[in-house]
Amino acid sequence: xxxxxxxxxxxxxxxxxxxxxxxxxxxxxxxxxxxxxxxxxxxxxxxxxxxxxxxxxxxxxxxxxxxxxxxxxxxxxxxxxxxxxxxxxxxxxxxxxxxxxxxxxxxxxxxxxxxxxxxxxxxxxxxxxxxxxxxxxxxxxxxxxxxxxxxxxxxxxxxxxxxxxxxxxxxxxxxxxxxxxxxxxxxxxxxxxxxxxxxxxxxxxxxxxxxxxxxxxxxxxxxxxxxxxxxxxxxxxxxxxxxxxxxxxxxxxxxxxxxxxxxxxxxxxxxxxxxxxxxxxxxxxxxxxxxxxxxxxxxxxxxxxxxxxxxxxxxxxxxxxxxxxxxxxxxxxxxxxxxxxxxxxxxxxxxxxxxxxxxxxxxxxxxxxxxxxxxxxxxxxxxxxxxxxxxxxxxxxxxxxxxx
Amino acid sequence: xxxxxxxxxxxxxxxxxxxxxxxxxxxxxxxxxxxxxxxxxxxxxxxxxxxxxxxxxxxxxxxxxxxxxxxxxxxxxxxxxxxxxxxxxxxxxxxxxxxxxxxxxxxxxxxxxxxxxxxxxxxxxxxxxxxxxxxxxxxxxxxxxxxxxxxxxxxxxxxxxxxxxxxxxxxxxxxxxxxxxxxxxxxxxxxxxxxxxxxxxxxxxxxxxxxxxxxxxxxxxxxxxxxxxxxxxxxxxxxxxxx
Ligand SMILES: Nc1ncnc2c1ncn2[C@@H]1O[C@H](COP(=O)(O)OP(=O)(O)OP(=O)(O)O)[C@@H](O)[C@H]1O
Ligand SMILES: [Mg+2]
Numbered sequence: 182x183x184x185x186x187x188x189x190x191x192x193x194x195x196x197x198x199x200x201x202x203x204x205x206x207x208x209x210x211x212x213x214x215x216x217x218x219x220x221x222x223x224x225x226x227x228x229x230x231x232x233x234x235x236x237x238x239x240x241x242x243x244x245x246x247x248x249x250x251x252x253x254x255x256x257x258x259x260x261x262x263x264x265x266x267x268x269x270x271x272x273x274x275x276x277x278x279x280x281x282x283x284x285x286x287x288x289x290x291x292x293x294x295x296x297x298x299x300x301x302x303x304x305x306x307x308x309x310x311x312x313x314x315x316x317x318x319x320x321x322x323x324x325x326x327x328x329x330x331x332x333x334x335x336x337x338x339x340x341x342x343x344x345x346x347x348x349x350x351x352x353x354x355x356x357x358x359x360x361x362x363x364x365x366x367x368x369x370x371x372x373x374x375x376x377x378x379x380x381x382x383x384x385x386x387x388x389x390x391x392x393x394x395x396x397x398x399x400x401x402x403x404x405x406x407x408x409x410x411x412x413x414x415x416x417x418x419x420x421x422x423x424x425x426x427x428x429x430x431x432x433x434x435x436x437x438x439x440x441x442x443x444x445x446x447x448x449x450x451x452x453x454x455x456x457x458x459x460x461x462x463x464x465x466x467x468x469x470x471x472x473x474x475x476x477x478x479x480x481x482x483x484x485x486x487x488x489x490x491x492x493x494x495x496x497x498x499x500x501x502x503x504x505x506x507x508x509x510x511x512x513x514x515x516x517x518x519x520x521x522x523x524x525x526x527x528x529x530x531x532x533x534x535x536x537x538x539x540x541x542x543x544x545x546x547x548x549x550x551x552x553x554x555x556x557x558x559x560x561x562x563x564x565x566x567x568x569x570x571x572x573x574x575x576x577x578x579x580x581x582x583x584x585x
Numbered sequence: 586x587x588x589x590x591x592x593x594x595x596x597x598x599x600x601x602x603x604x605x606x607x608x609x610x611x612x613x614x615x616x617x618x619x620x621x622x623x624x625x626x627x628x629x630x631x632x633x634x635x636x637x638x639x640x641x642x643x644x645x646x647x648x649x650x651x652x653x654x655x656x657x658x659x660x661x662x663x664x665x666x667x668x669x670x671x672x673x674x675x676x677x678x679x680x681x682x683x684x685x686x687x688x689x690x691x692x693x694x695x696x697x698x699x700x701x702x703x704x705x706x707x708x709x710x711x712x713x714x715x716x717x718x719x720x721x722x723x724x725x726x727x728x729x730x731x732x733x734x735x736x737x738x739x740x741x742x743x744x745x746x747x748x749x750x751x752x753x754x755x756x757x758x759x760x761x762x763x764x765x766x767x768x769x770x771x772x773x774x775x776x777x778x779x780x781x782x783x784x785x786x787x788x789x790x791x792x793x794x795x796x797x798x799x800x801x802x803x804x805x806x807x808x809x810x811x812x813x814x815x816x817x818x819x820x821x822x823x824x825x826x827x828x
Pocket of ligand 1: 605
């Protein structure tokens with residue numbers, strides 16, 4: 182029945198196509214932008230939401246810098262750690278060389294042979310002590326943790342080789358494939374052997390935009406001074422209180438250093454994802470605005486058509502159209518315009534998606550997004566045309582005889 | 586049969602009440618050709634709108650072909666309009682975006698007729714009004730008289746019992762007016778009841794019955810008298826207007 186009605190509606194539409202063409206173009210652009218924007222937003226949201234592998238909500242960090250000539254790094258860090266570890270609510274604390282997810286950290290290249298040839302494998306490493314695993318909240322899945330007596334003393338020159346270290350599963354796979362990594366040997370840039378003693382399930386490293394963010398290694402070393410960076414893990418819900426008390430205590434406990442920052446780890450994570458979040462917010466805003474403008478355009482076209490055809494609508498009513506017939510006329514007309522726009526927009530969306538994926542090495546546009554966008558615009562069109570269509574149905578049939 | 590009894594209809598605006606019809610009673614029998622005349626503002630269009638179910642009324646009763654029309658739903662009224670009534674308007678009211686064929690098709694589609702049925706009716710209606718060869722012209726490509734003939738084709742394509750025409754010749758010159766009148770007579774002879782509102786006494790005289798409305802009431806009611814054959818000078822449809 183509907184399809185039978187379409188032909189005359191379409192031929193009438195084609196005779197007055199200027200407005201319809203403009204609105205269809207608007208729909209097309211809206212669809213192309215919508216689909217690609219939602220796709221990009223989805224990727225950003227996924228990126229921000231990736232598991233960190235760490236107990237990120239309950240970790241904070243402390244940085245301090247010794248400045249006095251008689252500043253004793255070893256003594257100060259020992260005192261700080263023992264104070265931190267003694268606080269109720271603190272589960273573990275460690276001195277470390279870098280802050281995960283912060284954008285700052287150290288990277289090293291590992292090689293399969295002592296000759297140090299070929300590409301090597303990148304490792305984002307963190308110096309930690311025997312509390313490192315516990316402090317990060319990462320899960321050991323094979324091998325063992327460091328013993329306290331294995332932790333190398335501080336050494337700014339890195340002259341001492343690291344005999345055993347812990348890797349993430351991702352790094353293990355990059356180094357050794359699917360083989361069991363524990364006990365395997367790899368070589369640092371100087372060709373010195375390093376043996377894997379443990380494997381942790383997962384941990385994100387320093388740089389959120391790095392495609393190898395999961396290739397992390399933990400090295401048993403006391404980070405050198407005079408700057409000290411501590412990671413502290415608390416019991417759930419205690420972090421903020423402990424941040425405060427740590428700040429109070431450490432800023433006065435040792436006059437030969439200054440306390441720099443005491444902040445939660447998720448502060449740094451959020452800061453690292455700021456650009457991604459801004460992009461997502463921007464795209465959502467633009468898309469919402471475009472959606473509103475498109476709905477307004479459809480609404481305006483339908484309203485214009487209804488006003489233009491007042492007498493025609495009255496005549497149709499006079500010769501037998503029910504109110505529902507009038508509503509359907511305008512809904513079908515609108516649907517035809519939206520569909521033309523949606524078809525054009527789908528082609529546009531695929532084109533834009535393809536060139537975006539070429540330009541930014543993004544994965545190709547998922548067709549589900551296109552289907553979703555098409556449905557969304559169809560729905561937008563019908564919602565926007567509903568009120569004018571209802572208004573058309575209210576036009577009295579007597580308009581046909583009363584207007585000259 | 587079309588029977589109005591004691592109909593009144595009031596238009597209320599902020600300033601005034603207009604009694605467009607007052608205690609208005611009229612019967613139109615099947616097969617009649619009634620011409621309605623009267624001064625401007627007397628209520629002719631209001632009567633026709635009530636008769637054609639385009640407007641309601643305040644008091645009284647109105648039976649259309651045996652159906653009591655008061656209390657009918659909007660859909661039921663639309664359906665009655667579609668099936669029993671053909672409307673012809675002073676300004677033709679063709680749909681400008683549809684060609685002649687599709688214009689005649691409009692009421693048939695609202696009746697949910699099959700395509701083959703519709704095609705047959707459209708063709709024969711257009712043939713009857715002498716515009717069969719113009720089926721795919723647009724209304725703007727036709728003269729006024731031709732447009733009104735298309736409107737007549739549209740009105741009769743659904744084979745209604747009643748044809749209501751509000752000054753159908755008001756926008757036409759006298760030659761075209763006579764063609765339209767000839768056509769209406771021809772349709773009446775085929776059995777359709779016609780109510781024609783006109784200002785033209787010449788045309789009114791050609792009807793079987795004349796009704797005069799003054800101030801919302803039937804003031805003069807001239808019953809059927811067989812009219813003199815001399816009054817009829819049919820103008821050949823296919824000639825003159827260039828159909
Ligand atoms: N919608 C309306 N609102 C208010 N008053 C109306 C309305 N329609 C008609 N009227 C009034 O009702 C009265 C009858 O109007 P109607 O159109 O029936 O007259 P008519 O006999 O057809 O006149 P004409 O010969 O000029 O067409 C007039 O006084 C008119 O002003
Ligand atoms: Mg009138």
